[in-house]
Amino acid sequence: MAEERKILLRLLQIINNNYTESDLEDLIMSMVRLILPLIRKQSGLYLKLAGYQPRDIALLTVSPLFIKNRQDRFPVLEKLFNWKIVEKFMAASEADFRRYLRNILARRLKQTFYYLSSEIRPERTKIRREILYALKKIPGCRINKENGRTQVTIRPDGKKKVKPLLLLDDQTDRLLEICLNRGLGGLQVPKFFKKLVEVMSYQELAAEVSLNTLLEIYIETQKNYLLSEFSDGPVNWSRPENRTLSADLNNWIEELRTRNILLLNRYLARKKIGKKDMEAYLKALNDLLQDWQDGGQEKSLYEYLKKYAPEISSEEYRKEKRKILEYLVKTSRDFLKIKLHEQQAASGGM
């Protein structure tokens, strides 16, 4: 009997309050089986890093249907599949019911992903938001948006007569040094930046840097703190899996770098790019790969490239460079996708 027909019969038994535990088990199993391929298709690296397996998502999607009331009924399930609907599909073709069921499960799956978004959103994006929120509350900090980039100006104390030394994006080492030397590691975002501004005020420093620079400084300080404080500490339950994933990811990225060099060498051989361009492409791709590892792309591809080829204008980029860079990014993304799918298939995706 087709899976959908089986589901329909089980639903009928539930509506009639004439079901056994094994009927319910069959129903849940069938729904999970139907939903798992959809999850595997949609699940990416973020899901894994957030500690959710496709099976968890399937259960979280299906379980609200099986919330009972005091009368031992399933109100959500019985609303979605009331007697009228089930009766209609008993007379209709199986394909119609399959479509209806898949639509319902797909919609509920989408909702589950939405409800879990705060847990599975890339960590860097969350931190960026927290930094923005914290900076808005600290006196002396101003946030400007210029050409899609978020710039932060920190002028801790405007009353002092001595002009503070202004640090720009290329002098961020000094800021990082302050964070590390003053032991700001381990602090949460609001306290971290409050303390940083205090120290800057004391040392008569000001800064005009991008939000991404501050994000990097925060992450770098935390990494340093974790490495120095907790390297021998206890590991939590989800750590071994993430560690394997992280090791795999590092290997894939190394492989990807080699592939990108080969690809760019071909462009070079055909004189489509120069030696200097090749280096810029490679460095930009390296940054992008690093951002993917840390949670996601942070800026436009043009900005990644411009960092290493400052002379290129946006028009020049659009005319000559974009096609190549987008191709390289696409092949890199496809490569990682294939690797992730292979890994999921090897582990059964569960």
Next chain:
Amino acid sequence: MDGNQKKGTDQKLKDLCSEITRPAGYRNRVKLFHHLSQVSPFPHLVGFSGLPSYEIYAEKRAMVSADHNFLLRILHDQLSGRLEAHLLHPLEHKYRYAFVVLESLNREFLTDLHGWTTLGQIDEDRSLSPISVCPPSAVFELKPGEEAVQVYAEESLRDCQLRTELFSIGPQPTLKVQTVNLPGEVEIKRMVLVIDAEETLIAVPQKGLVFYELPEGARSLRIYLYE
């Protein structure tokens, strides 16, 4: 998927099914014993106000906990033929929304605000022993736009908090409830949401999470945790 993983997944699904259909293995359940000498001929006088007269109900048996704090009265509704149960305890959070577990039937029943639950038409000789009760281990109150506030908790769940989020997408608002700061050895077997003291939704948490679909206009919410 290799054999072991498939087995693990199937087992997890089976666990969910059995958690939905059978009573959970509650950690803090209290076993009840027959209380032979104290069957009252006037059940309506004990704990019921405004309920039908004693001619309608006949007390079948009374059960007590070892410390004599819990008293469960099983009554027979002569009109409908159903069995009803009334749980009493000196402390209200012990009888309100407590699970009454009929172990021989593998079924559980949730009491209401007054400690009352309907057992239905069951074979009283075979079903009414052994019985245990599981009161909530923690109770939280949630008002719109506010955080969940703990109103009662047993020692093990004193530090437990609930993280809640309300989503308005989809046909009905959905409440996401997640337990935070649970001690390692504690597992929440059931999470019960009581909406405006009327509607009750019983959920089996998955990864400490439950998504409740709320009726529109729900104002006062209480969440009960059972371990």
